[in-house]
Amino acid sequence: MTTATPPRIAILLASGTGERARLDIPKQFLKVAGKTVFEHTLDVFEAHEQIDDIILVVNTDSRLVAEELVVRGRYAKVREIVLGGATRRESSAAGIAAVRDDDAKVLVHDIVRPLLDSATIQRCLDALDTYDAVDTAIPSADTIIERTPEGTIAHIPDRSTLRLGQTPQAFRAGLLREAHRRAAGDASVKVTDDCGLVVNYGLASVAIVDGDVNNIKITYPSDIYLADRLFQLRSRARAETPHDTSLSGKTVVVFGGHRGIGEAVVELARSRGAAVHAFSTRDGVNIARPADVRRALQLAAGDTGAIDMVVNAAGVLRQGLLEGSSYEKIEEQVSANLVGAIVVAKESFPYLADRRGSLILFTSSSYTRGRARTSVYSATKAAVVNLAQGLAQEFAGAGVRINVVNPERTATPMRSENFGVEPTAQLLDAVVVAEATLALATSDVTGEVLDVRKEPA
Template sequence: MSDVKKIAVILASGSGIRFGAPVPKQFLKLAGKTVLEHTLDVFERHPAIDEVVIVGSADNLLLINEIINRAGYRKVTKVVSGGTTRQQSSAAGIAAILGDDHKVLVHDAVRPLLDHATIDRCLHALERGDAVDTAIPASDTVIQVTPESRIANIPDRSVLRLGQTPQAFRSGVLRKAHELAKSAPDLMVTDDCGLILHYSLSDVEVVAGDVNNIKITYPSDIYLADRIFQLRARRIGVGEGDLALAGKTIVVFGASRGIGKSVCEIATAAGANVIAVSRASGVDICDEKAVRTTLREAVESYGRIDAVIATAGILRTGLIAGQNYSIIDEQIATNLRGSIVVAREAFEAMREAGGSIALFTSSSYTRGRARYSVYSATKAAIVNLVQALSEEFLPFHVRINAINPERTATPMRIENFGVEPAEALLDANVVAQETLSACFSQSTGEVIDIRL
């Protein structure tokens, strides 16, 4: 059993006719990447998944391979041609897997919001049986109708579920189902679990899916998915990114205090070449010439820049009616325009060799906070900025993410909210450590949560 693998089969051969876009929906851009890339990211990052097999249409195999090569997906072992139906594509996927004891997850490429917890539930269920479906409770009343569009039956909603993917199988069971289906060309089933049940090959256990694991079918779905991506953040634990910083060159803007100071101390102790600047040292991130000069000198001194981190920010509390425009302009200039300047100039310094950029958002980006409305607005703008720039920068191997720490013990926090219980605040060193981890991960276009 030591040779048993956990393999994801990604079905990416759909034509997207119902969507009506000029390209298949799995290749549409969403939050900085194609839908397919977001889906592949989920399995690439899951520690239990050993391999990924992609099933595409013959017309799109070249594009799929270009995406894989550009992003460097290490777990993708095969890209195979599928058929004109979902069933044919799934059959092609299982045919590419050798051996009958593997745990296989079959997933639609156009479900990019799959979470790791759902994958875990599928894999655990395969310890108990040979077939697993993923589903969520039906929230609406489901009606059965006659050919004349009259209600024939209203099933009990409590026993109804809405199916999702992944579906999970022992490879031999799924292989046998598709072999049997070859002799029944008129068989109409909508998914692989339907095949398993039709041929009575196994019971199918149902595990909980996730309401956010939507399938992109219609144009409105892409807007919904984009909004979910904007609001959904991901944690990067220390150790997920490469924290072997010896010889790395890191430029920190806003380095004189708070999180920026902690980043510099941790990176320096780890052997990185750290260029630490702030307004106190004469570098204001609103000044593009000063930012450009700082980055140019870093390249001249060390040959390249591996990461640029901008922690500089300004928070002014109070009702907006009581703030004069100079206070408003100051926050917009530093928090938003300054971040734009750093991102733009860092990209120019990194576009030849690649690298990573980290900007800072805040938990207030999801919902504006009274008494610091301007600050909240700038932090929401940072998230949109990062998502947009991740798409622009991706061909140049420049990554950019928004770091979203919970309330952190920094001088800016104390100045605005006074002394708070230490146990209610993140330590700046923790935020700094995870910021560095995010910079040296493969994430891009994401909101990286840092929580207590």
């Protein structure tokens, strides 16, 4: 007789109010990289093939918001949404109370750790084959000190034995249920997590599995900015992984498609079976003029009946000190780089919404720090990033993804016109950027900046 496999259940604690972060809304509903923290975390567990069910623990004020996000995101594994308590321990107790099978493998995770990876989940599940309780931890990079009541150092433990705890923590459901049963009647217990309860009552040995340094907990406003950058780095890795390279049946529109990176995107997309329409000033299309962009899109859509991807590779760079720059040159850059991006986004949206499509814009490494003699260009490229991040939120409801490619110095006509002849070995090939662009366009991410760097020789 075959023994039934115990269910594997994720309990996601999402009942925080964001008081420590001093935010107007709970941290789990903040937008990072185009989605709420809540959705990012749910995505990880929903996608893991060995997670059977998800139990969400929320507070009364946020229950309706959570339910709406679950329905909109079609999170099929969310079995129950239960109300938590005033403390983390009470919320965890509410979660385990919703698990009926004492043999179930249970993972308890703080939903404000949205950068959890699938491999960590798997390590926890595998460890439960041997142990009844599992903690996730990483080595401490800092020296930890023990403080006296007077504010002096009492003890400095050996750092090699110390670990920083994360979540998920994993348990056999019956063990965690018993730990919370004992804690409910124990006013003296002072622990901050579920493994602490198990250790406090001596219920089982707690195994330790490796966590991930990127699995940060969003607690303070600065963590939001760090998480956003980590998602950007993750999107690069995701875009470089193998994917379905066929674009057969897809329609791709490329503005700035007659030279440089745009031309490389056109050629690559065509080689992968897409119907590609390239436009530039050569065709009389000025992307800063809505009528020009509208006409181009109508032409492309009229030919195939739809548009799946739009890539805006058009741009203008004019070097020189601001003091010596004419207003014509300044306006040319602002118009082509920023106004053009806005126009392309606005005019493309209706077409992309029909196909739940993708829009790609381009920035420059100068967007993070303006550079002398290219100050106006740098400013426009920083604005493009902010534009995309804002539009990612606006477009999400329609299923339209918008991302930004940030290539390192690339061998293009625009670069040679401004910087002259440079060693080829120091420059990216435009084809490499085109490959990353199409990978990003066909991915499911939105609101992210993809850094494309030249690999070391």
